[in-house]
Amino acid sequence: MLDLSTIILFLIALGLAMMAARRQPHIVKQGTLMSMERFFAVLPRMGLAILAAGFVSKLVPSGPIAHHIGPDSGLYGILLASLIGGFIPSGPSVSFPVVVILLQAGAGFPQVVAFLSAWSVVALHRMLIYEIPLMGWRFSLVRVVSALPLAPLSGVLAQIIIDLFPMK
Amino acid sequence: MSETNKGTQPPLPKFRALPKSIDRSLIVMILMVVVAGIACWFVEGQEAFVESFSSDLKMMMQIVPKLAAALLVSSFLQLMIPRKLVAKWIGEESGAKGVAIATTIGAMTPGGPMTSFPMVSALAESGTGRAPLIAYLVSWSNLGFQRLLIWELPLLGPTFLIMRYIACLPLPFLAAWLATKIPMSIEKDPKS
Numbered sequence: 263m264l265d266l267s268t269i270i271l272f273l274i275a276l277g278l279a280m281m282a283a284r285r286q287p288h289i290v291k292q293g294t295l296m297s298m299e300r301f302f303a304v305l306p307r308m309g310l311a312i313l314a315a316g317f318v319s320k321l322v323p324s325g326p327i328a329h330h331i332g333p334d335s336g337l338y339g340i341l342l343a344s345l346i347g348g349f350i351p352s353g354p355s356v357s358f359p360v361v362v363i364l365l366q367a368g369a370g371f372p373q374v375v376a377f378l379s380a381w382s383v384v385a386l387h388r389m390l391i392y393e394i395p396l397m398g399w400r401f402s403l404v405r406v407v408s409a410l411p412l413a414p415l416s417g418v419l420a421q422i423i424i425d426l427f428p429m430k
Numbered sequence: 431m432s433e434t435n436k437g438t439q440p441p442l443p444k445f446r447a448l449p450k451s452i453d454r455s456l457i458v459m460i461l462m463v464v465v466a467g468i469a470c471w472f473v474e475g476q477e478a479f480v481e482s483f484s485s486d487l488k489m490m491m492q493i494v495p496k497l498a499a500a501l502l503v504s505s506f507l508q509l510m511i512p513r514k515l516v517a518k519w520i521g522e523e524s525g526a527k528g529v530a531i532a533t534t535i536g537a538m539t540p541g542g543p544m545t546s547f548p549m550v551s552a553l554a555e556s557g558t559g560r561a562p563l564i565a566y567l568v569s570w571s572n573l574g575f576q577r578l579l580i581w582e583l584p585l586l587g588p589t590f591l592i593m594r595y596i597a598c599l600p601l602p603f604l605a606a607w608l609a610t611k612i613p614m615s616i617e618k619d620p621k622s
Contacts, residue, residue, distance in 0.1 A: 267588045271499035278506035289509045297501040304497065304580060310459040312489055316482040317466035320474050358581040375594045379601065382571040392547040397554065398618035405564050408608035412568065412601045420597035429589055
């Protein structure tokens, strides 16, 4: 149940707690309480997200997904995944389970990387709620235009990395 | 804040033993699960439903310790990194160094848009250029450690995460460079 990455994370947490204990001891208690509060807030969401992703992935026909954004869909798949990702108007509790579904239905890693980049960088909902009111539409426009090539590029880079270091 | 204590100790966050009163997004998710579950049962059959359910439970068992560890790390980091100092670092440097600092700090900024955007807005008002601001936002949203620890690592695993991180590392720099090429003011109300 405890794999290497989890053990490393626990060790990092312990190290941080020890650092905090030396300089700002109140942070140890505060950080632990904060983690517990977040744990109980995130866990039900993650559980539901996994359940929904599991059921939906049984229902989604893998043929079309593997065909359009599968590992062999190349640049076309990367561009398509970028386009779809840019229009996902939600936080990580939806987009990451969607990625799990896509992967189970046969999507390729580079395509999924492009999807995640587009979702995180474009983020329409965040733009409307936070960015335009706080920063103005000019800033938003400049940022979105500079961000447009990023998602496809990250997909292409992911493809290069996978070609160089094949993943199991 | 109406609190009178102006000591160095920030007020402790309120601790709730139970999840926050069920909010709208949670209800939407519950409905999604119910609808998807019923559809799965009727379209794919009982066997597929049970199979999906049990493999999801297994996945949950693996995720719980990961999530706990990830939350500890992200909470400690959030409390230990002084936000004011961070804003000062980004604001003072310019050019490629400024973009590199903004990228690093963006990845380290925890929390949702309600924590990052006020900082970006304050930085913009104090005269920070568009390149570091955009690098910061791209880095925070795409490479941010908190999202990475809480969602990506448990759901997609370390191999995928490392591959994606390497592929996405150049993005903040590219966006910053592109932003400087766009001939348009980013001021909220440019004086014409």
